[in-house]
Structure formats: structure tokens, C-alpha cells
Amino acid sequence: MSPRILAIDDTEHLRTVIRLTLEYKKYEVKLAADGVEGLEAARAGAFDLIICDIEMPRMGGVEFVTQYRAEFGPATPIIMLTAEGDEKIKAARAAGATDALAKPFEPMQLFAAIDRHLKERV
Amino acid sequence: MTGNKLLVELPQTADRVRTGVPGLDEILGGGLLRQRVALLKGGPGAGKTTLALQMLVAGATQYDEPGILLTFEQVPSQLFADAAAMGWDLKALHDDYRLRVMFIEPDEVLDNPGRQANRLLVNVAELAEDHGSRRLVIDSLSHLGSILSKDEARAAFIKFMLELKALGLTPIGTAEYLPETGIGGIDAYLVDTLILLERDAERSRRTLEVVKSRGHYHIAGKHPFEIGADGVVVYPHSYPAAAEANAEPAPSPAIPLSSGVPGLDEMLGGGYVPGSTILVAGLSGTFKSVLAAHFLASGAPSTGLWISFQESAADLARSFAGHGIAFADSRIEVFEALTGRDPVQKILSAADDLITGRGIQRVVIDSLNDLAAGLTGEERAEAVRWFLRRLHARGVTVLITQRLARVTGRNPLSEIDHAELADTIIYLGLVEIESRLEKVISVLKHRGGPVAGDLRSIHATNSGLVVSDRFLGVSGVLGGVALGHRKAQIEEIFQPLFFVRDFLKLAGDPGLDPEQRERMLRDMGGETDRVIGLLGRYFDQPQKNNEPKKEARP
Numbered sequence: 001m002s003p004r005i006l007a008i009d010d011t012e013h014l015r016t017v018i019r020l021t022l023e024y025k026k027y028e029v030k031l032a033a034d035g036v037e038g039l040e041a042a043r044a045g046a047f048d049l050i051i052c053d054i055e056m057p058r059m060g061g062v063e064f065v066t067q068y069r070a071e072f073g074p075a076t077p078i079i080m081l082t083a084e085g086d087e088k089i090k091a092a093r094a095a096g097a098t099d100a101l102a103k104p105f106e107p108m109q110l111f112a113a114i115d116r117h118l119k120e121r122v
Numbered sequence: 123m124t125g126n127k128l129l130v131e132l133p134q135t136a137d138r139v140r141t142g143v144p145g146l147d148e149i150l151g152g153g154l155l156r157q158r159v160a161l162l163k164g165g166p167g168a169g170k171t172t173l174a175l176q177m178l179v180a181g182a183t184q185y186d187e188p189g190i191l192l193t194f195e196q197v198p199s200q201l202f203a204d205a206a207a208m209g210w211d212l213k214a215l216h217d218d219y220r221l222r223v224m225f226i227e228p229d230e231v232l233d234n235p236g237r238q239a240n241r242l243l244v245n246v247a248e249l250a251e252d253h254g255s256r257r258l259v260i261d262s263l264s265h266l267g268s269i270l271s272k273d274e275a276r277a278a279f280i281k282f283m284l285e286l287k288a289l290g291l292t293p294i295g296t297a298e299y300l301p302e303t304g305i306g307g308i309d310a311y312l313v314d315t316l317i318l319l320e321r322d323a324e325r326s327r328r329t330l331e332v333v334k335s336r337g338h339y340h341i342a343g344k345h346p347f348e349i350g351a352d353g354v355v356v357y358p359h360s361y362p363a364a365a366e367a368n369a370e371p372a373p374s375p376a377i378p379l380s381s382g383v384p385g386l387d388e389m390l391g392g393g394y395v396p397g398s399t400i401l402v403a404g405l406s407g408t409f410k411s412v413l414a415a416h417f418l419a420s421g422a423p424s425t426g427l428w429i430s431f432q433e434s435a436a437d438l439a440r441s442f443a444g445h446g447i448a449f450a451d452s453r454i455e456v457f458e459a460l461t462g463r464d465p466v467q468k469i470l471s472a473a474d475d476l477i478t479g480r481g482i483q484r485v486v487i488d489s490l491n492d493l494a495a496g497l498t499g500e501e502r503a504e505a506v507r508w509f510l511r512r513l514h515a516r517g518v519t520v521l522i523t524q525r526l527a528r529v530t531g532r533n534p535l536s537e538i539d540h541a542e543l544a545d546t547i548i549y550l551g552l553v554e555i556e557s558r559l560e561k562v563i564s565v566l567k568h569r570g571g572p573v574a575g576d577l578r579s580i581h582a583t584n585s586g587l588v589v590s591d592r593f594l595g596v597s598g599v600l601g602g603v604a605l606g607h608r609k610a611q612i613e614e615i616f617q618p619l620f621f622v623r624d625f626l627k628l629a630g631d632p633g634l635d636p637e638q639r640e641r642m643l644r645d646m647g648g649e650t651d652r653v654i655g656l657l658g659r660y661f662d663q664p665q666k667n668n669e670p671k672k673e674a675r676p
Contacts, residue, residue, distance in 0.1 A: 013614065013617070013618075013652070014613075014617060017617055017618065017621050017649070020621070020645045021621065024625070024628065024638070024642065083613070103613050103617070104612070104613045104616040104617035104619075104620050105617070105620065106620045106623075106624055107620065107621055107624040107625065107628075108624045108627070
């Protein structure tokens, strides 16, 4: 069974690129536009890995990670997508984010990060 | 005398004395009470005498109710000259016994106030009986003021007034308003209707208020009035419930009205809702007026009305010509309300007459700020609400511009006055991109349609405003989550490039399923188009069918 990945980003185009990228690896992808939608998706079904933007309206990445960890524990790796030099990445890591990638992301880098964390998880 | 079409026709009842003063009868619920005492109080120059005289002239000329003027103060030549300035031929009315003028002394009122003994009452009775006099003005009771403080004189005065009423007359007195005694004083409880006139010299504004109306309905509050060539005209600040004003708004046809700007129509899901109110709010110089002009122009060949407070028709025509909008060809009429002195009710009433008379369906008010000058927020809201109710009942669509004083912060709605009046709110703002200010447009509220809430760039061309696709590189600005614009732009352009670069490498894998390779090539093509589109817009290059694809490619 292919791994299930939840990708959360408020930019429509970035969600599309993430979907196209992950579909190449035949991951099962679920998209959400902000932290609120992300939590709803997580409550509706389990994921093997989560990719999450930091700056988003309604509920940003730091708050999402905090709430997600409180509800679902530390097991699922969360890769943050962040603009370079964003101070909030520290807060996201403190809240329980596993890794961070700079935006714009390079698909090869994303694949490498996903592979690494999925393996570590197993 | 000026008719006032906006006011409802009130039933002519026998127990009411129509004052004939435009606006006043509506405020009084039909007129003064017959055979009851009315008093007009006000400071010097407030308009008491003019108003009282107008009631007499109207009675004599419009309602077949001759009148009598008892005056302590003026010599005939001066009184007749003052009246002539209002177009009233007092001399002719006097000679005709339709308006008899009598110059009197205080003791003529107070001595032996029985109908047989008092000479003045004998004369008045003769007029009432022989010539049908029905109204009587005493100008002014202040002349009796100090005398009336004595019990005996006061009793005599009350008897005098009772006698007048018994003769079938409706007495109307004038009196100086003394701030130290307020509006009470000795005469307040002798009268049934007390009208206070005030003059605010600083704001060049006159108001009238019914502060007492024993046993009859009236519209409370201070109503602006003017003294013009036709005498006094009162502008009630709110209006009795006319059937039309209370009617349900006309059902909106399903077809939206074009804003005149295709990109904005797209943001609005087709356009404005017919019969709705649109508020266009923004800083100075963000195309508020041009957007409004597009709306009127797109209604051609139907006539649109522009209510202007600052610019003349010629100025507007000149400034919009540069945007490809020809006022004359577009059948836009300009209602100039430039003086800034007219009460807002007068302006809106006159505009309403024009709109009704001409069957106009599109109206622009430019701007809410100017309309508000000299009014409190609540007065303004009330006046605008009244106006909108009337127009909406006839299916008229109204666009109101509003100047914002500063760049809005997290929530532009908080900067916008009277947002509750609008069905659709459009925000025009400025965003700094790489040290350059870009004009942006966003729909903050839209009745009858979804609001995308996104921010788009808006710019002027010589054939009108153009709203572009989603604003390049800027998201969340209105929501307060503004990303670094430059970073966002880099991300928007580089992300598809990174995708294409990496996927080119992957597509070279000889073991790849041909179907997957084909899909990857299609996706790379889509992303390449996207970059071309973004760069083309950024560098103002014409697009050659290379617009970035919408999302959700298969």
C-alpha cells in the first residue's frame, strides 16, 4: 500500500506542484489549504507523513504542528516548507516539526527527505 | 412655492391647519391642530416671523383660510417690503381681507379681554365672521413678556387666547428664545404645539424642532430648513412611512449588472447585483471614481446619474475621457451638489426627484465623505439609508465611493464607514512591490455571490481600467499575512522551474512507464507555460496563449 501524505499550503499553485511531485512516486496525496483544513483531514484519516507550510491564514504551520502533536502524538514525521531565514522555523521545530525544506522546494530534495523520514519511521 | 415631491401626500383633515410650508406639515403629522395655540420660538434672525407669515400667506392663497397678523414690531412699509422679497404681495392680500395686518400695542391685548369689551377682539371677531379669517399670528409674544409675569396680566392673556379659539381661529405666536429660560418659560404650557427654530451661524445651518405637540404625532428631532426665494422649506431628517419606501425591494433579475470592467465582473461572479448598494472604498488616487464611471457607462444607452460633491460635470468629463469613458456618449448625467451648504436631505430629495422622473436605474454618489460633511455619523447613515430604501424599492443600483484616510491594516473593513449599508464592498488599495506602489483591488463582501477574497492588480489604460489575474507574488496581504513580496515572487517563478528541471532528469529514466512519462511531459509543459505567463505579465509582454494554466490539470 502506498504511503499516505498530507500536504498543507495556502498557495494553490504550490499545492498543485506538491501533488504532481508526489504522484510521480505514487504516494497517495491529500491536500489542505491551511492548518484548520489540515487538522480536519488528519482527524478524518491517518497519514504516514505530513508536509506543511508555515505562513498561512486562519491557522499557520506552527499552530498546526502544536495542535497536531497534542492530538496525534509524535509518530508521524512533519516536514515544514518555509521561506529561507524564517524565524518561525525554530518555533515549528520546538512544537514538534521533524524537518524543514526551503521554498521554492526542489522535487529531488523533497523525495530524499520523504524517503529518509518514512524509513526512519519504519 | 416649491413642491416637495418626496414627501407623501397626507390626508387633508378638518382638524388640521396645513401650514403650507414644504416639509413642515409632514413633520407635524398633517399640520397644526385647529383652534389650538402654536408657538414658534427662536433667537433673533431664526426665521420666526417669516415662517409665521408664510403660514398666513399659504392659508390665504392655497387653503382658502384667510388670516390675521397682529404685530407689535413693524411699520407697514417695512413689513410689506420684507414680504415682497419672498414674493408675497401682502398689500394686495390685506386689501382683499385675505390677510389683514394689524399693528397693535400690548394693552390692546390685555385690557378688558372680553369679546365685547376688548376693542382688538371686536375687530378680530368681525374679520372672522365677515371675511372667514381662520388663522391668526401674534408677532411677537415677547412684547408681552415682562407684563405676563404678573398674574393678572397672565390671566388676561389666557382669556384673550381662549376668545381667539372660540372665534374659530388658530392662534400662532412667535417668541424670542431665551437661553436662560430654555424652551419652557411662561408660555410653554399655554401652548399646544411648540416649535423651536435654531440657527447655527458657524455651519450656516438652520434647524427646526417640534419640542411639544400636545395630542398629536410628529417626527422628533432637528430638521434642517432653508429660507430661500420661496420662503421656508423644511427637510425632514426622516420620513413618514410611505407605501413605496416600505415596500419590499423589487425582485432582482437574475442577470448581474456589468461593472464595466471585465476582470472585476469575474471577481464578482458576473457583476453587481441589480438593485443593490455597492461601496467602493480606497485611498485617494486608487481609481474609485473611474470604477464608478465604468459602472454608469456600461449601463448605456440607459441614463446613469452621478451625484458629485466636488467636481463639476465638465471636470468629470475631462478626467474620465483619459480613461476612455466619454460621459456624453455614455449618457451619464451629473447632479452637481457642489455648494457643500445644502442640507444632505435637500440634495438627496432633489436627486430622488430626478431619478424618479427620469426612470434612472444606475446611480453613483461621489463620495460618502463629502455627503457627510457637517453631519454626525448617525445623521449621515439615516439620510443614506432613507435614500437607498427609496431607490432599491424601484430597483435602482447605487454605487457609493468612500475615501479612506490611510492604508488599511489587517482588516480593511474596520476602516470603512457604514459597511453595513452595502451589499457589495470593493476595496482599492496600494501594495508596495520592490519599492514600487501597485494598485490592487479586492472584493471584501458580495451579496448573492461567493467572495474569492483575493487581491488582484488594477491598472489604467487609455481604454479603461484593467483588472489582472491574481496579484503576482502577493498573497494574504489583506488578511494580514503578507509574505515578503520579493520572496513570494521568487517562489512563484522558481517553483515551476525547479519542478521542470528535476522532472526532466526523472523523465530520462529508461525504465519509466511511457504513460507516466507522457503525463510528466504534460505537467512540465503546464509549468513552463506558467512561468512564461508570470514573466510576461511582470515585464508587460503580450501573452501568446501562454497564460498559466488554471489548477487541476489531469
